[in-house]
């Protein structure tokens with residue numbers, strides 16, 4: 001019998017998923033994405049992205065590996081050093097970690113910007129409302145008055161005083177084309193993606209190969225711990241981070257890790 005048969009995939013409330021269930025995080029993630037689709041926050045394609053992520057997480061052992069923790073610490077240092085940090089929110093991010101993204105924005109004084117692959121005014125509004133319900137005061141992405149160069153019209157839309165002007169951007173679960181286009185704009189990109197072979201983490205200055213559910217609270221914890229660090233200390237953390245090693249270690253773990 002698989003674990004999936006021990007808990008209905010169709011629980012009404014996430015409280016019904018027992019925390020000691022061996023696949024608790026996976027069931028919770030799936031449940032939040034389903035609710036996101038029902039609420040009009042998450043596009044149906046987000047379910048496929050979730051399925052891919054879930055497979056990689058299984059192979060990683062569903063834990064934050066040490067190289068991901070280092071990446072999360074480097075991400076916190078980058079965000080604390082940034083002049084204009086922005087956290088990008090898509091439908092899966094909003095469904096999975098709305099409150100956690102608000103907390104991270106608070107800890108590093110960043111803006112939150114809704115940025116969708118399948119952009120409709122209804123979804124943008126639904127996500128902005130959802131973030132406000134989770135404590136966000138200001139949500140960007142509604143103006144969409146600037147364009148990322150070298151991307152088709154819909155996917156290029158960003159706020160002129162948000163992602164367009166940002167120096168450091170956190171782009172979780174991002175599409176490869178947009179991650180590349182942001183990199184070409186010279187932004188420091190922090191990508192959270194469970195697939196180390198995906199284009200987005202491969203163009204990122206800081207690839208975090210971890211489940212967003214674990215990654216975001218851990219970046220926040222590092223940021224809080226580093227809140228009093230001086231610039232030299234933060235720079236040293238940023239400079240000593242080895243992105244190639246982070247990608248290689250995660251790939252090795254996925255290919256050869258013991259389950």
Ligand code: ATP
Nearest residue numbers: 049052053173175176193194195198199200211212
């Ligand atoms: P590319 O970046 O090359 O376009 P893709 O088409 O596989 O790759 P998308 O569907 O655009 O990627 O984005 C989904 C990505 O997000 C996948 O790489 C998937 O592994 C990752 N992902 C899905 N759920 C999570 C999660 N909970 N935490 C972290 N990453 C996740």
